[in-house]
Amino acid sequence: MAAKSYYILFANYTHGLALQALLKREGLESRIAPTPRAIQGELSCGMSLLVKEEHIEAVRACIERNQAVHHSIVEMENQIQPNRNRFC
Numbered sequence: 001m002a003a004k005s006y007y008i009l010f011a012n013y014t015h016g017l018a019l020q021a022l023l024k025r026e027g028l029e030s031r032i033a034p035t036p037r038a039i040q041g042e043l044s045c046g047m048s049l050l051v052k053e054e055h056i057e058a059v060r061a062c063i064e065r066n067q068a069v070h071h072s073i074v075e076m077e078n079q080i081q082p083n084r085n086r087f088c
Contacts, residue, residue: 006056008049008063009035009071016047019068026062029055039074 008030010016016032023030033050040046051059056073063070 004053004075004077006051006053006059007033007035007039007074007076008051008059009039009043009074010045010047010069011043011071012045013047015069016045016049019063019070020049022066022068023049023059023062028059028062030059036076039076043071 008016008019010019020030020032030049030051033048035043035046035048060073062068
């Protein structure tokens with residue numbers, strides 16, 4: 001079974017960077033990532049925060065507690081291929 005990842009989507013970069021700073025301050029892991037086209041929809045912001053499955057509940061609680069602005073959280077199978085473009 002493939003690992004799940006969670007993409008937090010935003011209407012603009014400012015909200016995304018603000019949430020990343022908040023998560024970092026609270027010791028929660030996230031990574032800036034391009035939003036997969038399959039889930040971007042009509043949002044113009046192509047930035048999302050990528051959160052691993054084991055951290056998502058703590059991240060959701062942080063968002064709720066701080067009323068952090070975001071568009072949605074989308075669950076997807078992991079899209080990252082760690083061996084892609086490795087030639088050595």
